[in-house]
Amino acid sequence: MEFLLILVFIAGYLAIAFEHPLHLNKAASALLTGGILWTLLIIFSQDYEMINEELMHHLSEIASIVFFLLGAMTIVELIDGHDGFDVITRQLATKNKSKLLIIVSFITFFLSALLDNLTTAIVMTSLCIKLIDSRQDRLLFAGIIIISANAGGAWSPLGDVTTTMLWIGNQVTAFNIIKTLIVPSLVVAIVPTLILSMKMRGQYIVTPASENQESPNGQPKESKYILIMGVLLLLFVPIFKTLTHLPPFMGMLIALSIMWIYTTLLHRRTQAGAYKKMSVAAALQRIDSSSILFFLGILLAVSALQSGGLLPKLAGYLNNALGNDYLIGIALGLISAIVDNVPLVAAAQGMYDLTTYPTDHPFWEFLALTTGTGGSCIIIGSAAGVAVMGIEKVEFVWYLRKISWLALLGFVAGIGVFLLQQAVF
Numbered sequence: 001m002e003f004l005l006i007l008v009f010i011a012g013y014l015a016i017a018f019e020h021p022l023h024l025n026k027a028a029s030a031l032l033t034g035g036i037l038w039t040l041l042i043i044f045s046q047d048y049e050m051i052n053e054e055l056m057h058h059l060s061e062i063a064s065i066v067f068f069l070l071g072a073m074t075i076v077e078l079i080d081g082h083d084g085f086d087v088i089t090r091q092l093a094t095k096n097k098s099k100l101l102i103i104v105s106f107i108t109f110f111l112s113a114l115l116d117n118l119t120t121a122i123v124m125t126s127l128c129i130k131l132i133d134s135r136q137d138r139l140l141f142a143g144i145i146i147i148s149a150n151a152g153g154a155w156s157p158l159g160d161v162t163t164t165m166l167w168i169g170n171q172v173t174a175f176n177i178i179k180t181l182i183v184p185s186l187v188v189a190i191v192p193t194l195i196l197s198m199k200m201r202g203q204y205i206v207t208p209a210s211e212n213q214e215s216p217n218g219q220p221k222e223s224k225y226i227l228i229m230g231v232l233l234l235l236f237v238p239i240f241k242t243l244t245h246l247p248p249f250m251g252m253l254i255a256l257s258i259m260w261i262y263t264t265l266l267h268r269r270t271q272a273g274a275y276k277k278m279s280v281a282a283a284l285q286r287i288d289s290s291s292i293l294f295f296l297g298i299l300l301a302v303s304a305l306q307s308g309g310l311l312p313k314l315a316g317y318l319n320n321a322l323g324n325d326y327l328i329g330i331a332l333g334l335i336s337a338i339v340d341n342v343p344l345v346a347a348a349q350g351m352y353d354l355t356t357y358p359t360d361h362p363f364w365e366f367l368a369l370t371t372g373t374g375g376s377c378i379i380i381g382s383a384a385g386v387a388v389m390g391i392e393k394v395e396f397v398w399y400l401r402k403i404s405w406l407a408l409l410g411f412v413a414g415i416g417v418f419l420l421q422q423a424v425f
Contacts, residue, residue: 001044005308008036009301013343016298027290030297037304051307058303062296064168064249065161069292071252072158075230075259076119077283082263084227085123092131097203104128104141105148105193109186112152113159114231118291121149121384125391133206140200142392143403144193147376147410149384151189154372155181157238157248161295161383162345163368167238168248169349171357171364174238180365183421188373188414192406222266233259256280291383298343306350314351325363330415333370337381341371362422369418376407 012033016026042051079085088107094100104124112120128141153159157167157174166172233255240251260280267278305311318328332344348367357363375382379389379399388394 001040002308002310004040005037005305005310008033008040009305012036012301016294017338025290027294027297030294030301032297034297034300034304037301037308041304041308054307055303058300058307061169062299062303064247065165065299066292066296067249068164068168068252069161069295070287071249071256072116072234073119073287073292074256074280074283075233076115077286078259078263078278078280079226079230080119080123081278081283081286082226083223084230085127087224087227092127095204095207097137097200097205098197100131100205101141101144101197101200102193105144105189108145108148109152109189112149113156114234116158117149117153117160118288118383118387120152121145122387122391124149125388129391131205131207137205138392139394139398140196140402142388142394143399143406144196146379146382146385146388146403147192147373147407148189150373150376150382151185151410151414153384154188154369155185158234160368160372162341162371164248165342165345165349166364166368170354170359171349171361172368173360174242176360177365177368180362180421181369181418184369184414184418185373187417188369188376188410191410191413192403195406195409225266226263229262230259295342299346302343302346302350305347311347311350314347318351326366326415326419329363329366329370332367333374333411334377336371336374337377341375341382345371366418369414370411373407373411373414377404377411379403 012029015022015024015029015033019026019029038051038055042048045051088111092100092103094103104127108120108124111123115123124145125142128138128145132138132141150160154163155178157163157172157177163172163177167174167177236255237248237251240246240254241248244250263278263280302311318331322328322331332348336344345367352363375385379385379394379396385399389396389399
């Protein structure tokens with residue numbers, strides 16, 4: 001049975017990795033893989049009741065992640081639908097290429113922590129298209145945006161799906177992950193940004209032909225209110241979990257309901273046709289539903305491997321082969337540049353329970369750092385990279401030659417700072 005489970009999982013993984021050549025959405029492959037693995041488990045098991053109980057136990061944990069993501073993505077879409085992000089982008093007035101790169105990297109890093117790395121990468125790449133005329137310059141900016149978005153997402157429970165998974169799974173707490181990883185993550189983003197900005201010193205950008213900068217979906221003041229409200233509600237979620245000890249998705253659903261009521265009251269005098277485009281219903285239609293289904297499928301697949309006893313065996317193999325927590329973390333981080341970091345972190349959660357590594361153990365923090373930032377080394381190694389690749393049509397080989405070495409330097413520097421922190425404190 002074990003061989004068959006591994007074979008199906010590898011086949012599913014390959015289908016996910018090669019979704020573009022196959023022209024098959026990775027959500028379909030993930031859902032099919034998860035479904036087949038659980039079906040095989042119950043076919044080969046003699047205790048059907050136990051398998052069903054384990055499935056429902058895993059499903060409750062998976063559902064909490066899915067509901068959290070659904071709420072967060074809807075709030076972000078509401079902000080975007082009201083052009084709330086334009087409030088930030090309108091402040092970028094410098095023509096100095098080096099300074100603009102640093103500003104874009106800085107905004108991307110912190111915005112990613114509040115929203116998520118995928119959304120932030122899309123927003124900032126779209127911004128650079130409006131600000132920069134030269135395609136070559138835009139590609140370099142896009143590379144830094146990918147690195148900074150992934151680095152910014154690693155230290156925040158809201159910023160990257162993998163950090164969110166660790167937070168919801170009680171492997172890390174919100175305050176501790178922020179306190180421990182903000183400096184190493186910042187170094188991951190700073191090192192490549194400074195190297196590239198030094199190469200751009202003395203150069204100036206050419207702005208595209210001026211476009212109408214008025215907000216198409218609302219007044220500038222309204223956009224500002226929506227942005228502030230959305231950010232405050234996202235910040236409310238970790239505070240809510242700390243105070244109530246309820247799962248994070250409860251705080252996110254409350255935040256979404258408040259945002260829903262607020263936007264309804266805000267548009268009570270708006271014409272029905274105009275409001276329809278900015279409503280929560282419209283935001284729900286715009287969110288990337290296939291991504292949510294992908295997370296559902298891949299987490300079901302990984303939980304099947306855990307219930308089948310394969311992940312504990314893999315943990316034992318890694319411990320014997322590498323023999324060091326940090327080497328295991330680095331290996332998983334570099335692997336995340338080739339394959340998706342979501343199943344890697346899910347697998348790690350299945351391999352090592354809280355008795356082996358308790359809440360806020362350095363292993364979990366290090367895992368969040370390496371798997372969150374390692375994906376930047378290859379453009380297809382993260383959701384942010386794939387999104388930017390689609391927007392700017394970035395070539396795989398170009399990224400490998402121009403950006404990968406910068407991302408790897410930042411990755412190594414961030415690891416060095418983390419290890420130094422552990423040694424000193």
